[in-house]
Amino acid sequence: MERAYNYIHIFFMSIFFVVVWGFWKTYIVSFPTFQGFGYTHHMHGLLMMLWIFMLIVQPLLIRSGKLSLHRAVGKASYFVVPLLLLSIFMVGKISYNKMIAVSPQQAIASLAQIIPALLAFAVLYGLAIWNKKKSRIHMRYMLGTSLLMIGPALGRVQIIFFNVPFLDAVDYANYLIIAIAFLLLITDIFQKKPVAPYSITVLVMVLGHLAWQFRDGFLWQAVGEKFATIFY
Template sequence: MNNNKEVSFLFILKITVMERAYNYIYLFFISILLVVVWGFWKTYIVFFPSFQGFGYTHHMHGLLMMMWILMLIVQPLLIRAGKLSLHRAVGKASYVVVPLLLLSIFMVGKISYNKMIPASPQQAIASTAQIIPALFAFAVLYGLAIWKKKKSRIHMRYMLGTSLLMIGPALGRVQIIYFNVPFLEAVDYANYLIMAIAFLLLVSDIFQKKPVAPYLITLLVMVVGHLAWQFRDGFLWQAVGENFAAIFY
C-alpha cells in the first residue's frame, strides 16, 4: 500500500515539474528571438536605418514577425505576473497581427517568385514549396490555438508550435552565412531540427499522458511542409505551385 502511494506521489510530482517547466517557456521564445536576430542580422538588420534595397513589404514582414515573437515572450510573463486582463488584450491583438503576418509571408513569397520567374520558371514554382506550407502550417496552428484558448495547456502547446515555424528561415540563414552550408542543405537541416523538436515534445506528452493532438498536429504540418520541399521539382508540386501562382501571383 505504501509503495503504491509512493509511486503515485512520484508520478504526480513528475507531472507537476513538467507543467511548471512551461512557466519558463518565455526563455525558449527568447532563444528563438536570438536565433532570428542572428539569422537576419547580415541580410537585413545591418542595413538599418537606410535599408537600401528593401521595400515596404520586407519591413512589414520583419516588423510583424518580431511583434509575434515578442507577443509569445510576453504572454507567459503576464500569466506569471497575474495580469490576466492584459494577457487577454494581447491575445486579442493577435487577431490583427497574425492575418497581417500571413499576408506579409505571402507578399514576400510573391516578390521572390516574380524575381525568379524570368530566369527559371521551374525554380520559381519550386520556391512556392516554402511559402504555401508555411502559410498553411501557421494558419492551422494559430487557428487551433485560438479555438482551444479556454484550455490553457492545449492552447499553449499550439502557440509553441507556431514559434517553431520561426526557426527555419533564421537558422537557414545562419548556416549559409556563417558556416557556408549550401542553401538546399541548410533548408533541410533546419527542417530536421524543428521536426525533431516537435517529435521530442510529442514523445514527452505521450510519456506524461498529456493530450497528444497539439504536438502531433504540429509535427504533421511540418512533415507535410518538408515533403513539399523535397518534391518541389516533381510534377505534382509543379502543378500545385503553378496553379497557386496563376491565381494569386
C-alpha cells in the same frame, strides 16, 4: 501554467536571438537606409518580431497574474496574425516574380517554402485560438507557431556563418524543427498530456518538408503553378 512551461519565455527568447542572428547580415545591418528593401520587407520583419515579442510576454503575464492584459494581447493577435500571413504571402510573391523570368520551374519550386509555411501557421494559430479556453492545448499550439520562426533564420545562419550549401541548410533546419516537435510529442505521450497539439505540429512540419523535398516533381509543380496563376 504547467510546471514544465514556467520558463517557456526563455525558449521564445532563444528563438528571437536566432532570428536576429540569421537576419543580421541580410537585413538588420542595412539600417537605416535598408537599400534594396521595400515596405513589404519592413512590414514582414516588423510583424515577425512583434509576434515573437507577443509569444515571450504572454507566459510572463500569466505568471505575474495579469490575466486581463494577457487576454488583451491575445485579442491583438487577431489583427497581427492576418497581417503577418499577408506579409509572408507578399514576400513570397516578390521572390517568385524575381525568379520567374530566370526559371519558371525554380520559381514554382520556391513556393514549397511559402505555401506550407502559410498553411502551417494558419492551422496552428487557428487551433490555438479555437482552444483558447483550454490553456494546456492552447499553449502547445502557440509553441508550435514559434517553431516556424526557426527555419528561415537558422537556414541563413548556416549559409552565411558556416558556408552550408542552401539546399542542405534548408534540410537541416527542417530536421531540427521536426525533431523538436517530435520530442515534445514523445514527452507528452509519456506524461499522459494532450497529444493532439504536437501530433498536428509534427504532421504539418513533415508535410512542409515533403513539399520541399518534392518541389521539382510533377505534383508540386502543378500545385505551385495553379497557386501562382490564381494569386500571383
